[in-house]
Amino acid sequence: MIEPLRIAFDVECSPDHAFETWTSKATAWWPAEHTMSHERGARIVFEPRVGGRIFERTADGHEMEWGEIVEWDPPRRLRYLWHIATEPENATDVSIDFHLAPRGTRIEIEHGGWERLGEIGQVWRDANQAGWDGVLPSYTEAARTRGA
Amino acid sequence: MKAKKKIGDPLEALGNPYRREIVQLLSARPRSVQEIADHLPISRPAVSRHLSVLGRAGLVSDEQVGTRRLYRLERRYLTRVWSDVATRFKLFAENTTRRTR
Numbered sequence: 001m002i003e004p005l006r007i008a009f010d011v012e013c014s015p016d017h018a019f020e021t022w023t024s025k026a027t028a029w030w031p032a033e034h035t036m037s038h039e040r041g042a043r044i045v046f047e048p049r050v051g052g053r054i055f056e057r058t059a060d061g062h063e064m065e066w067g068e069i070v071e072w073d074p075p076r077r078l079r080y081l082w083h084i085a086t087e088p089e090n091a092t093d094v095s096i097d098f099h100l101a102p103r104g105t106r107i108e109i110e111h112g113g114w115e116r117l118g119e120i121g122q123v124w125r126d127a128n129q130a131g132w133d134g135v136l137p138s139y140t141e142a143a144r145t146r147g148a
Numbered sequence: 149m150k151a152k153k154k155i156g157d158p159l160e161a162l163g164n165p166y167r168r169e170i171v172q173l174l175s176a177r178p179r180s181v182q183e184i185a186d187h188l189p190i191s192r193p194a195v196s197r198h199l200s201v202l203g204r205a206g207l208v209s210d211e212q213v214g215t216r217r218l219y220r221l222e223r224r225y226l227t228r229v230w231s232d233v234a235t236r237f238k239l240f241a242e243n244t245t246r247r248t249r
Contacts, residue, residue, distance in 0.1 A: 007230055011238050013245035021241040029240035031232045090159075107237075109230065120162040123171050 002125050004093075004112025012104040019075035019098050023048060036064040048072065054080060067091060082111075090117050158225050161205035166190060167198045171221060174208065178220035 011018050021029070026044040035042050035056050043057045046069065054066040065088070071079035075098055081091035093113035099106040114121035162168055166188060173184055181199065185192045199219055202208035210219045 005226065005230075007234060009234055009238065011241050013241050017245045018241055021244065022237065025240065025244075029236045031236050034229050034232060107234075109234070111226070111230070117159065119165075119168060120159060123168050124159060124162055126175060 002112070002114040002121055004110045004114075005125070006108070006110050008106060008108045010101055010104060010106050015075040015098040015100055015105045018105040018107065019078065022046075022096065023074075023078065036066070037062070048074075054082075067094075071095070081113075092116065158205040158207050161201050161207060164198065164201075166194075167202055170195070170198055170202065171207065174219060174221040178218040180216050180218055184219070 013021075023046040026046065027042075030044050032038060032040045032042070035044070037056060037058045039058050041059050044066075045053075045055055045057065047053050048069075050069055050072050052069040052072070054069065056064045056066060058064075065083070067080045067082040068091075069078070069080045071077055077095065077097050079093065079095040081088075082094045083091040091113065092111060095110045095112075097108040099108070114125040117124060162171065169188060170184055173179060173187055181192050181195050184199075185195045188195065190198075199208055199210070203210065206225050207222055208219050209222045210217055212218075
């Protein structure tokens with residue numbers, strides 16, 4: 001197994017609000033440059049159930065699938081197969097845990113399943129690891145600055 | 149019909165065995181086209197073409213160092229995606245919640 005990438009950060013709101021924001025408000029906050037169409041105004045939909053699709057619908061009605069929900073446990077945990085950059089059969093796994101924390105919610109994201117990409121998986125994962133290690137300190141810093 | 153991403157797709161770029169070898173060579177240190185070509189059974193122009201695909205996908209960047217152009221691994225693609233996603237999510241969630249303090 002190839003070690004997943006992990007990221008964790010705190011958000012000052014309840015787990016209920018965090019889960020709801022992630023799954024039903026993504027259109028409002030998901031960065032347009034990381035959608036498939038790169039279009040502002042594209043709708044992003046998480047169908048709220050196991051087996052539900054995650055997809056993007058552009059203003060002209062074109063739908064592009066991002067993945068499929070495999071765990072739906074509001075407001076604690078969400079897991080989905082993710083194929084925004086691959087074919088569906090090579091989907092990677094994303095799990096997001098929403099934990100009650102002293103100042104709100106601690107969000108833990110794990111992105112794994114790299115072995116499904118075959119030979120590419122290890123190279124791809126390694127190519128991202130070094131930058132990834134730097135993510136957490138910058139969040140801690142941002143959270144501290146905002147909280148001050 | 150399935151829509152493709154407009155810019156180079158990093159995983160698609162890694163679908164070629166020479167490009168995977170190039171990424172592995174660059175993971176040790178930055179190298180010139182000639183140095184990469186020395187390790188592979190393909191020509192310098194072929195190496196350049198592969199580097200250009202990797203560059204469009206955001207996996208490799210280059211810079212002029214003295215008389216040489218060096219190619220290096222851009223280790224930040226997924227990091228950029230997830231940190232942008234987390235930052236935007238955090239701002240939006242915090243701005244739309246009722247403060248309890």
